[in-house]
Amino acid sequence: MIQTVATTPFAGQKPGTSGLRKKVRVFAQPNYAENFIQAVFDVVERPAGATLVIGGDGRYHNRTVIQSAIRIAAANGYARVLVGRGGILSTPAASHMIRKYGASGGLVLSASHNPGGPDEDFGIKYNIANGGPAPEGVTEAIYARTTVIDRWLTVAAADVDLDTIGETCVGDLTVSVIDPVADYADLMETLFDFAAIRAAVADGLTMTFDAMHAVTGPYAHEILERRLGFAPGTVKNGVPLEDFGGHHPDPNMVHAKVLFDTMFADNAPAFGAASDGDGDRNLIVGRGRFITPSDSLAMLAANAHLAPGYAGGLKGIARSMPTSAAADRVAAKMGIPAFETPTGWKFFGNLLDAGMATICGEESAGTGSDHVREKDGLWAVLLWLNVLAVRRISVDAIAREHWAMYGRNYYARHDYEALPTAQADALIAELTASLPDLPGRRYGALTVATADSFAYLDPVDHSSSANQGLRVLFEGGSRIVFRLSGTGTEGATLRVYLERYEPAEGALDQDTGAMLADLISAAEAIAGITRHTGRTAPSVIT
Ligand code: VG1
Ligand code: CO
Numbered sequence: 076m077i078q079t080v081a082t083t084p085f086a087g088q089k090p091g092t093s094g095l096r097k098k099v100r101v102f103a104q105p106n107y108a109e110n111f112i113q114a115v116f117d118v119v120e121r122p123a124g125a126t127l128v129i130g131g132d133g134r135y136h137n138r139t140v141i142q143s144a145i146r147i148a149a150a151n152g153y154a155r156v157l158v159g160r161g162g163i164l165s166t167p168a169a170s171h172m173i174r175k176y177g178a179s180g181g182l183v184l185s186a187s188h189n190p191g192g193p194d195e196d197f198g199i200k201y202n203i204a205n206g207g208p209a210p211e212g213v214t215e216a217i218y219a220r221t222t223v224i225d226r227w228l229t230v231a232a233a234d235v236d237l238d239t240i241g242e243t244c245v246g247d248l249t250v251s252v253i254d255p256v257a258d259y260a261d262l263m264e265t266l267f268d269f270a271a272i273r274a275a276v277a278d279g280l281t282m283t284f285d286a287m288h289a290v291t292g293p294y295a296h297e298i299l300e301r302r303l304g305f306a307p308g309t310v311k312n313g314v315p316l317e318d319f320g321g322h323h324p325d326p327n328m329v330h331a332k333v334l335f336d337t338m339f340a341d342n343a344p345a346f347g348a349a350s351d352g353d354g355d356r357n358l359i360v361g362r363g364r365f366i367t368p369s370d371s372l373a374m375l376a377a378n379a380h381l382a383p384g385y386a387g388g389l390k391g392i393a394r395s396m397p398t399s400a401a402a403d404r405v406a407a408k409m410g411i412p413a414f415e416t417p418t419g420w421k422f423f424g425n426l427l428d429a430g431m432a433t434i435c436g437e438e439s440a441g442t443g444s445d446h447v448r449e450k451d452g453l454w455a456v457l458l459w460l461n462v463l464a465v466r467r468i469s470v471d472a473i474a475r476e477h478w479a480m481y482g483r484n485y486y487a488r489h490d491y492e493a494l495p496t497a498q499a500d501a502l503i504a505e506l507t508a509s510l511p512d513l514p515g516r517r518y519g520a521l522t523v524a525t526a527d528s529f530a531y532l533d534p535v536d537h538s539s540s541a542n543q544g545l546r547v548l549f550e551g552g553s554r555i556v557f558r559l560s561g562t563g564t565e566g567a568t569l570r571v572y573l574e575r576y577e578p579a580e581g582a583l584d585q586d587t588g589a590m591l592a593d594l595i596s597a598a599e600a601i602a603g604i605t606r607h608t609g610r611t612a613p614s615v616i617t
Contacts, residue, residue: 077150077246079226082106088114088221090214092419092561094200096186099136102197106227108140109147112182113227114220115201116151119213121179124154128172128181128202130164130255132290132353133315134191137162137184140199142234144182149248150228156248159255162237163315165290165354167443167451168259170206174447175258179204185290185353188325189564192318196564207424207448211540214421256297263298263454266384266446267461275464276304281344284309284456285334288316289324291350294453303460324351326358326440326452327617328365339363346463346470350452355420356440357455361470367486369399372436374477375458376405379434382461384446391432393423396529396544397556397572398438399484408481417531417543418558420450425535438488438572440617475583482578485590489613490560491569491604499559499567502607506545506557509601513547518597521549529556547601552576555598571598571613 085104088095088111095111102108121127127148131137141162148156157172158164164172166183173181186198201209201217209217230246243250263269272280284299286292292313299305311333312320323330326349338347338360347360359366366374376392379385392406393414406413414432416422420441426432427445436442441450459470466473513526525548530541544558553575560568573594577583582590598604605611 076231078229078231080106080109080229081226082110082224084222084224085110089218090200093187093208094183094198096189096196096198096562096564098564099193099195099197102136102140108199109143109227110221110224111199112144112147114217114224115182116147117224118216118220119180119201119203119209121153123152125179126155126157126176127153128164128169128176128178129156129158129184130166130169130172130181131162131184132165132187133161133163133317134186134197134319134352135193135195135317136197138237140184140197141237143229145235145245145248145250146229146232147227149230149232149246153248156250158237158250158252160238160240160252163290163293164255165259165294167355167447167449167454168255168294170202170447170449171259171262173202173204174206183353187353187562188323188351188356189562190319190323191352192321195318202448205424205428205448207427208419208421210421210424210538212538256293259294260298260302262446263457264302266454267382267457268464269302271464272460273304275467280346280463282309282346282348282460283311283334283337283344285311285326285331285349286313287322287324287326287331287349287351288312288314288320289350289352289354290315291354291453294354298453298457319352326351326356327615329615329617331358334358335360335365346459348456348459351440354452355450357442357452358440359455359459359470361474364471364474366470366474367399367438368436368440368442369401369438369484369486370474370477371455372398372434372442373401373405373481374473375442375455375462376402376434377477378462378466378473379458381465382458385433385444389433390430391426393426393432393435395419395422395437396546397488397558397570398436399486399574400552400576401481401484402436404481417529417540419561422531422533422540424448425533429535431534438486478583479579482576482581483583485575485577485585485587487573487587487591488617489571489573490615490617491608491610492563492614493566494569494608496567498608499569502569502602502604503545503557503559506602510545513601518600519593521553521593521597524548524550553594555594555601557602569604569608571604573598
């Protein structure tokens with residue numbers, strides 16, 4: 076029996092870079108999550124009798140929202156809901172599930188790399204039938220609907236047992252609780268040479284993987300330890316916890332410091348990696364060698380043909396605008412197109428669907444391919460392992476070889492977190508107004524070539540997206556990008572992306588901070604970060 080619950084709109088239910096993210100206490104208000112989910116069901120394409128995938132990263136509040144989403148789905152005419160056991164599905168596994176089972180879409184419950192717990196963050200993202208994040212046209216329609224919503228639909232039904240594999244009926248809806256790992260692990264076996272990796276492990280290839288008490292633990296235990304034969308204990312922090320053990324599940328030099336320390340110690344394993352809250356990011360560290368995500372994208376693209384899934388070559392490489400141009404050089408050498416999209420995986424979907432790009436990546440530790448429509452942390456780890464197993468050289472050697480061929484894009488991102496929104500907006504407004512005056516200006520040895528606000532025209536559906544970050548490009552290929560985060564839940568976060576290109580015959584093995592020092596001072600001179608915010612140093616450098 077369908078029940079109609081009267082409601083009124085909440086302000087601010089606007090999806091950001093990757094879904095709607097708010098504090099748990101905001102999501103826990105009566106009607107808050109329900110309004111948003113009903114708004115999704117009101118506007119998205121879903122044939123009668125459609126299937127919906129529901130996956131979550133296991134953070135605090137996950138089970139509560141899953142139970143209410145199931146009842147709302149039942150009242151809205153879905154025929155089937157697929158949900159991972161324990162309410163858990165990594166984001167790439169959810170994407171695969173949508174594609175494999177022909178679902179009309181999915182709800183991905185995650186705030187990804189943001190911390191979890193009663194006082195921390197929660198998030199809901201809608202993915203469409205191709206398995207990828209809803210494009211802007213859809214998220215805008217969802218938002219518009221949230222501003223006028225006056226009712227949501229539900230059924231009176233008990234909670235579903237999420238911990239037992241099997242089927243339950245909720246009204247006319249069938250809920251299938253499925254193994255979250257098996258389908259995903261099988262997909263990975265079709266892409267990578269597991270036998271070659273197993274052989275390398277038998278010959279002594281060692282690794283450590285930090286699952287950060289987030290969603291990848293069960294996947295990593297199954298794939299790395301059980302299917303590939305890495306020693307038990309290779310996977311650290313492998314049990315998903317609602318508060319990620321009190322840490323930020325953000326795989327970077329700050330939050331995965333233990334991994335860094337391990338990889339830079341005398342007895343380091345050959346390979347180290349980590350993933351984030353929802354399993355779509357990856358961090359790659361070789362023995363004594365950190366690989367920036369932008370470099371990882373380029374190096375994986377250059378070596379992907381060594382994996383069976385990519386033996387036929389790549390159709391194109393896509394990267395988000397702030398990601399370094401290292402991948403573009405690989406694409407140029409291969410004679411395939413390189414695409415530059417705005418930040419956020421949703422912008423890669425059309426390129427992947429159209430067969431224009433095979434591999435995509437973002438500087439924020441996201442890499443993936445056309446096997447799903449999300450970035451995929453373990454996929455990147457497995458592609459690295461496949462390359463290492465075939466090449467039988469170290470991560471450091473692969474990096475040096477790559478730079479010797481293509482040159483090196485020294486790269487760092489400086490984040491200024493939790494700024495008062497007014498300060499951040501004033502900085503961006505002032506900088507935007509000054510862009511036309513920047514070309515020709517000199518900052519030490521740097522001369523500005525061009526400066527603009529990045530706008531993207533999608534080559535497939537011709538949709539356009541303006542204001543996607545401010546770019547200051549210098550003569551010689553160096554660059555600074557400024558943009559505000561669209562995933563934070565507290566104030567504003569300013570991201571400053573710094574990149575310096577050093578050609579193959581240049582200085583390839585220098586300290587990144589030293590190589591970027593001129594750009595760091597130029598960023599201050601151009602944007603007045605301290606003047607606007609009072610901050611004299613970034614909160615996080617990645
Ligand atoms: C950040 C990253 C972006 C990434 C997004 C979602 O967005 O910069 O590259 O796609 O997070 O990643 P923003 O707007 O805060 O810069 V995840 O792992 O949170 O799904
Ligand atoms: Co994520």
